[in-house]
Amino acid sequence: MSASIIDGKLIADHYRQQLKTQIQQLKEQGVVPGLAVILVGDNHASHSYVKMKRKACSNLGIHSELYLYESTLTQEELLGKIRELNEQDHIHGILVQLPLPEHINPITVIETISPSKDVDGFHPVSIGKMVTNQDTFYSCTPLGVMKMLEYENIPVEGKHVVILGRSNIVGKPAGHLFLNRNATVTYCHSKTDNMSSFTQQADIIVSAVGKANLIGARDIKPGAVIIDVGMNRNEDGKLCGDVNFEEVKEKAGKITPVPGGVGPMTITMLLYNTVKSAEWAHRNRQNG
Numbered sequence: 001m002s003a004s005i006i007d008g009k010l011i012a013d014h015y016r017q018q019l020k021t022q023i024q025q026l027k028e029q030g031v032v033p034g035l036a037v038i039l040v041g042d043n044h045a046s047h048s049y050v051k052m053k054r055k056a057c058s059n060l061g062i063h064s065e066l067y068l069y070e071s072t073l074t075q076e077e078l079l080g081k082i083r084e085l086n087e088q089d090h091i092h093g094i095l096v097q098l099p100l101p102e103h104i105n106p107i108t109v110i111e112t113i114s115p116s117k118d119v120d121g122f123h124p125v126s127i128g129k130m131v132t133n134q135d136t137f138y139s140c141t142p143l144g145v146m147k148m149l150e151y152e153n154i155p156v157e158g159k160h161v162v163i164l165g166r167s168n169i170v171g172k173p174a175g176h177l178f179l180n181r182n183a184t185v186t187y188c189h190s191k192t193d194n195m196s197s198f199t200q201q202a203d204i205i206v207s208a209v210g211k212a213n214l215i216g217a218r219d220i221k222p223g224a225v226i227i228d229v230g231m232n233r234n235e236d237g238k239l240c241g242d243v244n245f246e247e248v249k250e251k252a253g254k255i256t257p258v259p260g261g262v263g264p265m266t267i268t269m270l271l272y273n274t275v276k277s278a279e280w281a282h283r284n285r286q287n288g
């Protein structure tokens with residue numbers, strides 16, 4: 001039996017339609033959600049992601065501002081710009097595209113963003129609220145994964161979820177969102193011994209490593225749900241995930257492709273967080 005393929009673009013479109021309605025309602029109250037995107041240096045992939053994010057904003061009627069800087073920008077100059085955007089009422093979200101040049105400390109940068117505008121969900125305040133299961137901005141990729149499972153009616157409670165990768169922006173927060181939904185969570189990383197012994201027990205695997213063909217058919221349980229966050233290039237220069245898709249799809253229950261899986265959800269959740277921030281700001285203003 002071959003797996004059903006989870007269509008990330010279709011699910012992303014479904015959530016974007018919902019956002020459209022919310023944005024319309026905000027506009028009737030005189031509020032236009034606004035996102036500021038800061039990009040430092042000339043990393044090709046970063047430029048292409050930023051372009052996709054801005055296009056998605058304009059399609060939905062979210063105001064977006066792009067701040068492009070040379071890689072020679074100093075950390076103080078960047079922090080100054082963030083502080084300025086923190087004060088601007090028409091900006092509800094601030095995103096500093098990662099990675100940043102070597103001489104800029106990403107932790108300092110993230111901590112300078114006002115938690116009320118942290119639409120990436122990377123600020124320690126957002127992380128702390130997530131870990132304690134409070135409402136906040138959740139990191140876009142893990143949130144996108146949860147929304148995909150929700151749309152597909154895939155049960156999470158009581159399930160064994162194995163997360164591959166423990167980065168602060170994907171792996172780690174993904175584990176917490178699953179824990180908040182009452183899953184049993186295992187993390188694997190570069191120091192894990194015998195990773196296959198864990199993945200073989202997983203009801204759901206979320207792979208966020210960045211290595212093509214990390215997971216093959218022998219590494220999974222029949223019928224497992226496979227969520228592939230990885231974005232890699234294979235030998236032919238084509239985009240691929242961490243999972244050997246052709247092989248694994250014959251054994252899995254459900255599987256996300258790359259491209260067209262988690263990626264479009266990540267961008268949609270950035271829009272979702274921006275709209276949520278605009279709603280919160282509007283409500284707070286109304287309540288004085």
Ligand SMILES: NC(=O)C1=CN([C@@H]2O[C@H](COP(=O)(O)OP(=O)(O)OC[C@H]3O[C@@H](n4cnc5c(N)ncnc54)[C@H](OP(=O)(O)O)[C@@H]3O)[C@@H](O)[C@H]2O)C=CC1
Pocket residue numbers: 141164165166167168169170171188189190191192195208209210211229230231232262263264266
């Ligand atoms: N589709 C999307 O929307 C997005 C996709 N991505 C993609 O997801 C992938 C992960 O991104 P990110 O979290 O930022 O990457 P990082 O490089 O920050 O983290 C990679 C993680 O994988 C672990 N790892 C490395 N090698 C192995 C291995 N052989 N076995 C098991 N674990 C291993 C590392 O372990 P250790 O901690 O020990 O070093 C680390 O925790 C990348 O391909 C990235 O391009 C990222 C963001 C969004």
Ligand SMILES: Nc1nc(=O)c2c([nH]1)NC[C@@H]1CN(c3ccc(C(=O)N[C@@H](CCC(=O)O)C(=O)O)cc3)C=[N+]21
Pocket residue numbers: 048049052095096097098099120140231239258259260261262263264266267
């Ligand atoms: N501050 C910050 N926030 C981020 O959210 C952030 C970041 N920095 N740095 C880089 C990563 C990566 N990331 C992706 C977003 C969309 C796709 C995406 O839409 N991918 C498409 C295809 C893309 C293509 O064709 O090149 C897909 O998978 O179908 C992928 C990856 C966000 N990131």
